[in-house]
């Protein structure tokens with residue numbers, strides 16, 4: 001097996017190249033396809049969770065519009081890479097200066113992670129979009145449309161992508177399994193899907209990692225690859241916190257995250273599940289769940305994992321004190 005073959009990334013190898021190859025997002029694909037066929041698309045906003053097909057669909061649109069000459073007519077920018085809107089504006093200007101090649105009267109600019117732009121940058125983007133509407137169409141992609149200014153939203157047609165359903169993920173996994181000669185039984189697929197939570201990129205990456213160990217995919221094999229915070233470890237963190245022992249709680253948390261290299265977001269998810277098993281009253285569970293959601297949102301937005309998780313533990317400590325939930329430490 002050549003090195004090239006080994007280094008091939010399956011998410012790219014199996015990235016759909018035609019509308020028909022996409023799974024899920026049925027209504028979106030139908031409408032976007034119709035717009036593309038009319039050869040006249042408005043500005044588009046693709047909003048939704050990671051790994052659900054936003055970038056993939058944007059590329060399909062561009063390739064369908066321009067065929068062979070898509071590269072000349074397409075500019076991809078990542079809002080979080082570009083230092084400030086001035087860079088974006090300059091790149092857009094340079095790109096938009098020349099006319100589109102071929103039959104389509106406009107070029108396409110794909111702006112990924114548009115929700116990473118500040119308000120001011122978005123104001124500037126809005127003006128840029130207006131100035132170049134005759135020569136360019138924008139496709140904006142973001143995780144949270146709520147972070148995109150209304151005046152931009154109102155200038156785009158908004159499409160809300162959903163997490164992929166099990167049956168749709170299965171279609172892609174079956175295709176890859178067939179092509180790569182893997183055997184995946186129903187339980188192994190369940191384990192893959194559960195770990196992916198509807199994120200197609202994650203499920204494909206996980207499958208590739210698992211297949212690098214053995215082509216016979218089993219649930220055990222999948223679970224050795226998925227690093228998940230063990231509920232029993234998370235319970236110890238929470239028990240310490242509720243009993244008022246902030247320091248031990250924090251140490252245990254660091255231990256889990258560093259030694260087992262589990263991400264902040266995975267820890268949050270595990271905490272969120274574990275809250276409901278704690279020996280505390282429901283009102284408190286609800287409050288802590290709310291707090292957990294808030295911290296999760298901040299992590300998704302890119303806040304520092306350790307600071308945010310410490311602040312979450314602090315909330316558990318406060319909740320424990322406020323409700324006289326002392327003496328839980330022994331149970332940990």
Ligand SMILES: Nc1ncnc2c1ncn2[C@@H]1O[C@H](COP(=O)(O)OP(=O)(O)OP(=O)(O)O)[C@@H](O)[C@H]1O
Nearest residue numbers: 011014015022023050051052053054055056200201
């Ligand atoms: N709807 C889908 N149908 C088929 N494959 C998909 C779909 N969504 C995602 N994939 C697979 O997952 C990979 C990542 O998808 P994509 O880059 O489109 O995600 P995204 O929605 O742009 O995510 P992000 O928000 O992280 O940018 C693709 O290369 C493809 O292999």
Ligand SMILES: [Mg+2]
Nearest residue numbers: 054055112141
């Ligand atoms: Mg993307």
